[in-house]
Every structure is written in structure tokens, then in C-alpha cells.
Amino acid sequence: MKKLFFTFLISSSFLTAQADPKPIVDEADFVISKMWESFVQGDHNMFAETMAQDSDMVTFGTDASERWVGWDDLQKSVKNQFDAFNILNVKRMHKKLNLSNSGEVAWFSEIVDWEFLLDGKKQIIKGVRYTGVMEKRENEWKIVQFHSSVGVSGQVIAY
Numbered sequence: 001m002k003k004l005f006f007t008f009l010i011s012s013s014f015l016t017a018q019a020d021p022k023p024i025v026d027e028a029d030f031v032i033s034k035m036w037e038s039f040v041q042g043d044h045n046m047f048a049e050t051m052a053q054d055s056d057m058v059t060f061g062t063d064a065s066e067r068w069v070g071w072d073d074l075q076k077s078v079k080n081q082f083d084a085f086n087i088l089n090v091k092r093m094h095k096k097l098n099l100s101n102s103g104e105v106a107w108f109s110e111i112v113d114w115e116f117l118l119d120g121k122k123q124i125i126k127g128v129r130y131t132g133v134m135e136k137r138e139n140e141w142k143i144v145q146f147h148s149s150v151g152v153s154g155q156v157i158a159y
Contacts (some may be wrong), residue, residue, distance in 0.1 A: 028106045030133065031140075033141065052144040054071060055072075058145060060148065080131045084118075087115070090112050093110065104134070112130055114128060128149070132146035
């Protein structure tokens, strides 16, 4: 009976010692939200706060030419985007965020609709697919990689 009691006691203390992942997920999601808000605000500093700013980070935009290696290349492009158009809203949908077992790495995907002004005309781009990887560094989440794409109707290669 003592053995059963100690086994139960040890098992229950192990279960209660495990961290609740919800606050960690909320912290990571906050950084993603902040990144999108930086586009709405046109705030490059806010955008920079969400990124790892690594010299070897690789990111992809929706255009075939948009492959940026390193923070310097990405930040130049983002500054140009902020100057070129005024983002009115970014609507996030189908959000999925996963955590590694350690709670130090997260990966996410979502679909976003962009509403913006270009040459004084309101435009909407629907269904932009966005995926990324985040890492917790010095107790802060940073986006270390992302890829955005726009789907095509039908398959590029039928199968």
C-alpha cells in the first residue's frame, strides 16, 4: 500500500509540475499579432522587435523575386513596402500554432487577407498563406523564418 501511495504521490507531483502551454502559446501569438500590427501602423521598429534579425535568416515573399537572406535584406524590403502602400487591416484566419516539447520553438501557419490603399484606391488581397518559425531567445519570442505565398487556382502540376 505504501508503494502504491508513493507512486501516486510522485506521479501527481510530476503532472502538476509540467507547465501549462496556453500562456506560452499566447505569448508567441502576441508576437505574430504585433508583427501584423506593425504593417497596419507602418512601424518598422515594431516589426524589427518581432524578428530575430539574424544574418542567416531566410524569408520569402509572394513574388518570385522575393527571397531575402539576412535581416538587412528583409528590413530594406519591409521599409520599401511601408513606403509604397498604406495597410488598413490584416485579417488573420485559420491560425495554427504548435510548440516544441521544450517550449522554446514554435511554428505557425495562417491565412491572412490584406486590405490596403495603393495610389489612393482601396485594394484587398485575400488568402495569403503565411507560415513561420519562432524561437524563444532571452525569454522573448522572435520570428526566425517565414514564408508567404498566394495560391493559384488549380494545380500547377496535376496529379
